Structures are given as C-alpha cells and as structure tokens.
Amino acid sequence: MSSLPPTSEPVTDPGPVWHPGKTVVLVGLMGAGKSSIGRRLAQRLDLPFIDADKEIEAAAGCTIEEIFERFGEAAFRDGERRVILRLLDGPVHVLATGGGAFMDPLIRERVRQVAISLWLHADIELLLKRVSRRSNRPLLKTDDPRTVLERLIAQRYPVYAEADLRIDSADGPPEVTVQKVIEALHAFASARGLPRAMGAGR
Ligand code: S3P
Numbered sequence: 001m002s003s004l005p006p007t008s009e010p011v012t013d014p015g016p017v018w019h020p021g022k023t024v025v026l027v028g029l030m031g032a033g034k035s036s037i038g039r040r041l042a043q044r045l046d047l048p049f050i051d052a053d054k055e056i057e058a059a060a061g062c063t064i065e066e067i068f069e070r071f072g073e074a075a076f077r078d079g080e081r082r083v084i085l086r087l088l089d090g091p092v093h094v095l096a097t098g099g100g101a102f103m104d105p106l107i108r109e110r111v112r113q114v115a116i117s118l119w120l121h122a123d124i125e126l127l128l129k130r131v132s133r134r135s136n137r138p139l140l141k142t143d144d145p146r147t148v149l150e151r152l153i154a155q156r157y158p159v160y161a162e163a164d165l166r167i168d169s170a171d172g173p174p175e176v177t178v179q180k181v182i183e184a185l186h187a188f189a190s191a192r193g194l195p196r197a198m199g200a201g202r
Contacts, residue, residue, distance in 0.1 A: 019045035020189040023088060025095045025111050027102040027160050028120035029152055030137055031130035033169045033177065037120060038096035040178045048093040052101060055083045064098075068138035081107055088114050099152070103159055116188065117163035118181060124149055126171050164188060 024041065026034040035051050042049030053064055056079050060067050067076045081104050087095055088110050095115070101107050102117070111117050122130075127149055131140055142148055160166075165184045170177045188194075 018186065019047055019092070020116055020185050021092065021194050023092050023095055023115040024185065025088075025097060025102075025115045025117045026120055027097060027117055027163050028099065028122065028169070029127055029149065029156065029160075030099045030140065031127040031149075032099075032120040032122045033130065033174065034096040034120055036174050037169065037177050037181065038094050040174055041181055042094035044178060044182060045094065048091070050087055050093050050095050052080065052084050052087065052095060052097045055087065056080055056098075059083055063136070065136050065138055073138075077104065080104070085110055099156070102163070103156060108159075108162065116165070116185065118165040118167060118184070119160040119163035120169045120177075121157075121160070121166050122169040124153065126169065129171075 024045075024047075026038045026041075028034050035053075038051070039049045056067070056076070057063055059082075060079055062070070064076065067079065077100065080098060080101055084095075084097060084101055084107050087093075097107075102111070124146065128146060131137065131145060131149070135141075139152075140148060165181075165188055167177065167180050167184055170180075
C-alpha cells in the first residue's frame, strides 16, 4: 500500500495476494477494532469478511441490544455459539467475533481445530476512547464503563492469550495494524508449514 511507511523488514511482507488458507478469527474486547481491522484485513487477503455480531442479528431478526433486553445474555450466548460454529464450518474467511465469543469453550475448541485465532490487544485507555463512540453495547450500558472493562480484562485476557497470535491494536491508521496482522499471519503460516494459499479465497 503506497500510504504505508516503509516496513523495516520488507522481506516478511507476503504481498497482497497471499492468505493463510484458513479462516482468520479476530478475538478481543469491545473497542479493540476487530470489525474495522477485520474488514480491511479481508480486503488485503482477498477473502470475504464476516462480522459475527451482524450474523447473529440477521439470524435473530433483531439487534443485539434487543436480544439482551428480551431474552437475556444466556440466550445471546447460545445464539452466538450456534452462529459462529456454523460460520467456522463454511469457506475460508476473516471473522470478527464479539468480545465474549472466545470465552466459550466450544467456540475456542472449534477455532483451534479449523482456524487461526488472532487476539487484537488494546490497553484500557484506547478501549474506553473507542467504546465511547457507540452506545449500543449492552454490557457497557453503565455509568462506569472503565470498571466494567477492567473486570472483563481481568476475566478475559488470560483466555484471549490462548489465541495463536497477539497483535497490539495501534491508536492510529488501521492500515498500520492490518500490516502487522498480515506479517504475523505470514510468519505463523510459514512456521507451521501451512499451504501458502494464493489468490482469491472466494
Ligand atoms: C460483547 C461484545 C459485543 C457483542 C455483545 C457482547 C461482549 O461485540 O457481541 O454486546 O461480551 O464483550 P463487540 O466486541 O464487537 O463489541
């Protein structure tokens, strides 16, 4: 990409037509940038992009806020599990998951079997800055999002750490983070001897 600063190790950049041959699952807390990075990553890898939350809303015929209000969190988690397990059985794509999805042992196990998981890590200040832009997250309908996020960090980061890869989500142009993700995927795929899938994944 011409707008990117020169990378210090250009040899690790696999170029625009490469993808790792497996679905890439983005994991991380609300505000980590999973959808924004995922969409751009999919474009760069020439793979379809799927946002699990949007798929859950389509399957339920209502918004996530409404699912939480009408049926409660447990029902949301059941739907989330069903939808994500179905998506993981489909063609290779980039999948942005909701922040709680990777906490589900069945989802984690399936991801481990069929996909590459990547934790988009962000510190609390960046998460707070990002989540303040939207008010439709049921878990953050509170006067004290910092305390909620701190609790979720304590509960979830040890589990997110089981992901295959971890990348720090940069507070800047998303392309910088996307480039880091691509290089990490390439290194991971090379180390694992995964087939170097080339060209369109559709
Ligand atoms: C949730 C995160 C949300 C959404 C739901 C629950 C969570 O997705 O799935 O509100 O438990 O962290 P994002 O992480 O995309 O905001």
